[in-house]
Amino acid sequence: MRRLAGTDSLFLAGETPSWHQHVGGLTIVDPSEAPEFGFDTLVRTVSERLPLIEKLTWRLKSVPLDLDRAVWIDDPDFDIANHIWRTTVPSPGGPREVASSVSPILGTQLDRSKPLWEMWYLDGIVNGRIGILMKFHHCLLDGAAGGSLAALLLDLEPFPPLVAGPNEWLAPHEVEPEPSNARLVVDSLIPIATTPLRVARYFGSLALRGIDLGRYVASSRPKPDMGAILQAPKTSFNAPIGPRREIAFSSVSLRDTKTVASHFEAKVNDIALALISGALRAYLVDRDELPSTSLTAGIPISIRAKGDTSLDNQLSYTTVPIATDIDDPSERVRAILRHTAAAKEVNRVFRQHPIGSIADTAPPFVLSGLLRLAYQTHVLSYVPGMMNTIISNVPGPPVPLYLGGARLTGIFSASVLLDQMGINVTLFTFQDRVDFGIHADPDLVEDPWLIADAIPTQLAELMAEIELGDPTTVEDAFGIASHVELQQEIMRASAIPAAGLPPRR
Numbered sequence: 314m315r316r317l318a319g320t321d322s323l324f325l326a327g328e329t330p331s332w333h334q335h336v337g338g339l340t341i342v343d344p345s346e347a348p349e350f351g352f353d354t355l356v357r358t359v360s361e362r363l364p365l366i367e368k369l370t371w372r373l374k375s376v377p378l379d380l381d382r383a384v385w386i387d388d389p390d391f392d393i394a395n396h397i398w399r400t401t402v403p404s405p406g407g408p409r410e411v412a413s414s415v416s417p418i419l420g421t422q423l424d425r426s427k428p429l430w431e432m433w434y435l436d437g438i439v440n441g442r443i444g445i446l447m448k449f450h451h452c453l454l455d456g457a458a459g460g461s462l463a464a465l466l467l468d469l470e471p472f473p474p475l476v477a478g479p480n481e482w483l484a485p486h487e488v489e490p491e492p493s494n495a496r497l498v499v500d501s502l503i504p505i506a507t508t509p510l511r512v513a514r515y516f517g518s519l520a521l522r523g524i525d526l527g528r529y530v531a532s533s534r535p536k537p538d539m540g541a542i543l544q545a546p547k548t549s550f551n552a553p554i555g556p557r558r559e560i561a562f563s564s565v566s567l568r569d570t571k572t573v574a575s576h577f578e579a580k581v582n583d584i585a586l587a588l589i590s591g592a593l594r595a596y597l598v599d600r601d602e603l604p605s606t607s608l609t610a611g612i613p614i615s616i617r618a619k620g621d622t623s624l625d626n627q628l629s630y631t632t633v634p635i636a637t638d639i640d641d642p643s644e645r646v647r648a649i650l651r652h653t654a655a656a657k658e659v660n661r662v663f664r665q666h667p668i669g670s671i672a673d674t675a676p677p678f679v680l681s682g683l684l685r686l687a688y689q690t691h692v693l694s695y696v697p698g699m700m701n702t703i704i705s706n707v708p709g710p711p712v713p714l715y716l717g718g719a720r721l722t723g724i725f726s727a728s729v730l731l732d733q734m735g736i737n738v739t740l741f742t743f744q745d746r747v748d749f750g751i752h753a754d755p756d757l758v759e760d761p762w763l764i765a766d767a768i769p770t771q772l773a774e775l776m777a778e779i780e781l782g783d784p785t786t787v788e789d790a791f792g793i794a795s796h797v798e799l800q801q802e803i804m805r806a807s808a809i810p811a812a813g814l815p816p817r818r
Contacts, residue, residue, distance in 0.1 A: 314492050315371070315385040319673030321452040322382040324729075325373075326672065326680040328422070329688045331556045334452065335429075337419050337727035338463075338741075339411070339560065339750070340445040340716065341438070341790040347471065347718030352399050352434045354717040355445065358466070359432065360393055365465050368453065369396075372428045377494050379678035381501035387489050388428055395427055399434040406439040408791055409762070412560050415446055419558040419727055419752070429453050440792035443719065451729055463724075468715045504676070511674045518668040529662045545701045546604035548597060550735035550757040559755040561765035562725035565772045566785035567711075567745045573772070576779050577646050582706055583653055584775075585747065586610065587646045589704055589738050590635040591771035592764045597637070599763070607634040607648075611700040614660065631656045632699055642775045688732070702736050703728065709743030723790025727752035736761070746787060 317325070328334040344350035363369060371385040402414045414435060423429045430453065435444030454462060545551070565588070567581070574584045590608070597603040611630045633656045636648035672680060705728055714721040725748050726739035735757030741748045749768050753761040773784050 314489070317382045317384065317452060319382070319670035322677055323670055323672040323680065324451040325383065326677055327684050329685070330422075331554050332688065332730075332732055333420070333422055333556070333558070334729055335419075335423055335448055335450045336454070336729060337415070337446060337448045337560075337752075339415055339562070339723075339725045339727070340447070340721060341411075341723040341725075342443050342445065342716055342719035343441075343722050343792065344443055344719040345441060346720065350443070350717050350719045352397075352436075354719075355432070355434050356393060356397050358717040359397065362465055363393070366462060369428055369430055373425055373452075374491065374497070376497045376501055376677070379681055380498060380676060381504050382672070382677055384492065384497070386491050389491070391428065396430060397432045397434065399436065402435050402437040402444070404437070406437045407793065408562070411435060411438060411444055411791075412562070415444070415727075416557075416559045416755075418446060418448065419560065420556055423448070423450055438791065442722065442791055445716065463709070466716065467721070469710070469712060471715045471718045471720070508674070508676060515668060515671070515674040522662075522665075522668060525662050525665050526659075529658070545609040545699055546606050548604065548608070548701060549600065549602060550753070551701055551733050552735065552757055554730055554732055554735050554754045555756050557755050558727070558730070559753050559758070559761055560725065560727050561751040561753075561761035562723070562749060562790075563765040563768045564723060564746050564748045564787050564790065565769050566787050567742055567747050569772060569776065569781075569785050570747055572781060573775060573779070576781065577643075577650065579646065579650055581742070581747075582612075583646065583649055585706060585740055585749075586612075586633070586635050586649050586653070586704060587642070587775070588768050588771045589749070590637050590645060590649065591642060591774070592767035593635075593702070594637040594640075595767045595771075596764050600759070603637070605638060607636050607638045608701040609633065609699065610635050611703040612656070613703070613705050630703075631660050635704075642771070642778055646775070700731075700734060702734060702738060703731070705737075705739040707739065707741045709741055711742075711744060713744055722788060722792070724748050725750035725790075730754060736764075738764075745785075748790075 324334045342350075347354075368385070370388055370391045372388040372391075373383050374386045375383045400414060402410050404410070415433075418433060423431065429450035431448050433444075433446040433448070435446065438444055570581050570584050573579075574581050577583070589610075593608060594603060609632050612633055613630055633649070634652045636645045636652065639645040639648055705726070707726060709724070721743070723746070724741045724743065726741055727750050728737045728739045730737055730752065735754035737752045739750045739752070741750070749765060751761040751765045755761075758764070769784065769787075776782065776784055
């Protein structure tokens with residue numbers, strides 16, 4: 314029996330029919346050099362790795378009346394056949410058909426009576442490519458832990474030695490006995506009794522943090538635009554979200570991104586923010602609804618110790634204006650650099666008195682009740698928003714990756730949408746790729762492909778302005794053409810300048 318951490322428990326408490334709390338990752342693989350690769354290969358590969366990822370065989374057991382945080386227990390009925398499924402993408406099997414096949418899966422919540430993950434094998438994709446969609450509840454893993462999970466499932470060579478027997482986890486295995494409800498209730502008595510002490514400690518730390526923040530504001534250190542952070546402007550995608558989900562994706566060269574970052578003495582993250590900012594700005598300009606003040610983004614920050622590869626949630630957030638109010642691409646990058654530097658200063662202030670998760674303070678039945686009330690009354694619609702979107706970066710290795718002998722050609726993530734925040738952007742870097750996954754509520758974002766397609770265009774525009782030449786050709790994950798070539802064809806066909814949006818399709 315393993316008790317959920319506070320942050321993990323918060324992801325459970327915050328789930329509603331519209332506020333899904335699962336994360337997805339769409340991997341495209343090329344099996345041309347692994348002719349035996351197929352659905353059975355995927356099942357066998359995952360089965361071989363399960364001894365290294367025991368968490369995938371755990372299921373939740375709630376404490377009666379939500380008196381304490383739920384616990385993970387061994388699932389005595391674990392069967393991998395309940396977690397790996399297959400479907401066929403409709404013809405012609407291009408990126409949009411793949412996205413349309415994946416979207417309903419991302420819009421369906423996981424079954425809490427089983428371990429909280431599933432994997433889908435997608436065939437029928439153009440050029441013989443195969444899609445693998447991994448979907449897991451956020452209480453199981455955060456982004457960094459997802460990277461650790463990928464490291465356990467993926468290989469650095471096409472055919473490495475077997476990790477375990479091919480059918481080891483397909484047969485019944487020894488599990489610990491399930492704790493009784495009576496034991497869980499008894500175990501919850503001490504946490505309930507000590508709640509007032511934890512609440513006092515929480516608000517004491519919050520007060521100390523407020524004092525530190527006041528000293529920081531009075532100092533001469535760089536400061537963010539507090540107005541932009543405390544009240545983000547409203548857009549059409551900052552409204553109550555529904556249950557449906559849609560994804561779109563695009564890629565750029567990591568080498569190009571690093572070259573641009575070097576020009577501005579910035580980091581890859583800063584340039585990625587600038588590309589997303591430019592794409593969101595173009596989308597809003599195209600709809601004639603660009604706010605006069607900058608959009609702000611929530612940036613997850615891993616608080617995981619170096620070398621910690623545990624599969625749990627260890628993250629915090631910072632809020633950064635992303636300069637969508639600035640038209641010039643270079644000036645937009647410089648503004649983002651100022652904003653991120655100031656955000657780091659604020660984070661240093663906050664880290665002096667960490668306050669932990671509110672879920673470590675209040676019992677789950679209190680948090681669940683408050684969140685359900687917020688959902689039913691749409692109270693968040695009346696609260697000034699601090700973020701328009703969330704932008705995450707999951708770094709991968711700078712080398713080729715393989716799954717069951719098939720080479721990975723793209724990894725596109727789809728992270729959680731929050732209420733009043735109908736779009737999330739996650740980027741994954743590996744080899745010479747930066748893969749952007751756009752996850753959106755289709756009732757709030759008219760066409761997320763408009764945003765995805767604009768990201769490579771934004772890089773081309775930025776490189777042209779600082780005289781770095783044309784972008785590097787990036788292999789298209791589906792083997793159709795490079796993203797650069799696709800962008801050039803789009804611009805030639807529509808006769809629009811590089812700064813514009815691709816035409817609606």
